[in-house]
Amino acid sequence: MRTSEIFDLLRDGRARTRSELARESGLARSSVAMHIDTLMGVGYVAPVGDAASTGGRPASLFALNPSARVVVGVDVGATHVIVELADLSGDGIAASRAELDVAEGPEAVLGWVAGAARALVAQQGRELDEVVAVGIGLPGPVEHATGRPISPPIMPGWHRFDVAGWLRERLGCPVLVDNDVNIMALGEQRTAWPETADLVLVKVATGIGAGIISGGRLQRGARGTAGDLGHVRVPGSTAPCRCGNEGCLEAVAAGPAIAARLRELGVDVASTGEVVELAAQGSPEAAQALRAAGRDIGEVLAMVVNLVNPSVIIVAGRLAGAAKELHAGISEVVYRRSLPLATEHLQIAASATKGDAGVRGAVVLAIEHALSPDVLDAELVAPGRPPQPVVMR
Amino acid sequence: MRTSEIFDLLRDGRARTRSELARESGLARSSVAMHIDTLMGVGYVAPVGDAASTGGRPASLFALNPSARVVVGVDVGATHVIVELADLSGDGIAASRAELDVAEGPEAVLGWVAGAARALVAQQGRELDEVVAVGIGLPGPVEHATGRPISPPIMPGWHRFDVAGWLRERLGCPVLVDNDVNIMALGEQRTAWPETADLVLVKVATGIGAGIISGGRLQRGARGTAGDLGHVRVPGSTAPCRCGNEGCLEAVAAGPAIAARLRELGVDVASTGEVVELAAQGSPEAAQALRAAGRDIGEVLAMVVNLVNPSVIIVAGRLAGAAKELHAGISEVVYRRSLPLATEHLQIAASATKGDAGVRGAVVLAIEHALSPDVLDAELVAPGRPPQPVVMR
DNA sequence: GCACTTTTGTCGAGCATTGGCATAAGTTGC
DNA sequence: GCAACTTATGCCAATGCTCGACAAAAGTGC
16 A cells, blocks of 8 residues: 555645656556545545646646645644644644633643634534644643653643643544644744755744754654753853753843843843833844844854754744844854854754744644654545444454 | 565564564565565575474574675774674674874775775675675764765865765775764664664764764764764863864863863873873873863763753763763763753763774664665665676567 | 474465556647 | 647556465474
């Protein structure tokens, strides 16, 4: 059963003829035709008109049918939750957002998520069993394999809570859980940098974290805590950090630390949000503080560049969007401090996803699970939607 | 053709019966029997006696036949070259070593390598076409995909030299090229930590570098320079480095830097080798300097732990073998400076390969290529050794 | 030596895959 | 507008991989 191999070729969304698929897959034209029929039977592939004739009968084109099924992507932040319904190409169909504190606990937050997901499905005239997977990002360390958060600092009550199981119970489909920065990296890479196999995304907001994609694969590490930049020591700093150590990047360059720097300069700011506002207004003090923070982040990123050797670094998070100064500070130090060989073809860019890298990544996580060869082949053998006749023996 | 699937199951060296293979592969016993026959035909698998009877006819056991073919592993250091002939289980059969400076240039070094490889093959009564692959590690940045070194600092004349092509031309088989620290990590992980998917190996000698294995895969990064720890900045240091920056780890904790520290303490040492000797003699000054260097390395490794979240760190290289103090200094800082979640199940260990991690890794690189499903299936379709009859048409 | 157990080799049936061929559906030239 | 040509498609018999069954082989235990 190699139907999934043919389907994999169509995953990029490009339409192809049977002959093209035969050439790319190495199978015979007639075999490809059979698999295409199978895939059209479950709706995953649809004909999309004819190719231009090259002198004879025009070949019919086939492509992934994005609306065959839907997935749900969830981005849980410290104080908000976004639930999005998306099609199989990853395009959003509809979304809900709530201002909700993760500290309310898993059942409150996930209860709202489940309700919002069901409402979106109904509102779009879909059935719940058309949802083939759910992806969810949480603001803390997550053991991806088991779908449980592990000692998350800002998520009281979530430690080892079975997020995947709880949601699966209520939505009736596989649930993939990951850290929020990891899914942002995934979303950014898959949507904006599909040709780039080695990408690092840094999120700078109330905290600082990174998602690492290497060789096209999300790097989670042994316990799922890879990419934790926030508590790396910054050379030349001794600021005390809530983690107990001193000189941590987060204690120097995250939102609250920048606010503190500004207060030292005599500017009255209390929160990360006010820093963003001030920068937007063009305050020179804010610009200076952001540039200094950028330099500190750059100091740590220079190390990441030497260590991971990415070809793209994305700077994301509320503070990244606020001002060019953060980006400038980062670039300045990274290019100076990293090895020339590693920076030669390195690009440092802003997020191209307008703030929804998280949801995009959650959607990608869900889609890539649902359309993986194993899951797909199982679906083709025993289609999930029509109820199975009970076999007696 | 799923013969390679059956073979993959036997790759771990354990002997199995046909029934066991059928259960593990999901194929029928009769199909397994057919594939086993195919594999025995090319010699890759051999019967190794009968299993204990469980009351009936005892099942015959089959296992990977390590001596079916051979591979060559090459470790090129700054001033030495080792060439080893190994069987398919990775065990060395015979080896040659030469004191040779890489600065002599690629043709001098690789010429000796090719000669030594041919000599070893002949000496063992083998034919050259029994060599199925060559793995080689070089002391500098390598673009693995093309098999060429890229601007290697200590290898004049090697820049962009086609190492893989040059050797392939003379030895007639695929050549896999990688950085020396990368192959050390590979060698250490595959031989000593097969259950561990996330491992970092740090080599401390005249320079400092790291090889990163994550999710069981060697991480090379976009340009193959991943793991370059040597020029990461150490907090609190401003020592000038040959790379032009200051405070680099290599300028503080590598062999020459430790020698310099000792000279400041009034101890007369010139080279890395003398530091090792002094430590072996139990010099308290050497112990102190090594512990301090270990702390600096630990400072950087703490960051690596947060970033890639390995479950094992291996400390290797000449200075690691010299004294426990280096290891102690590293452990002390890593456990203090890394996040508790990342260090909870972290082990820091010495190399278990007695100094030949490099050759082991080179051998592994060669074997894993030669026995990969794609290469193997191609071999089974058109066996390389018996000359092919020319088909006329 | 006999009954019982388990593996092995062989063989026919089943199913995916293939390549060939007649047919369908366009284009090009007159 | 029609004939000649080109290219894709659907259908089909042949092929080859896979499976399950069965009889023979090779052990154990009494």
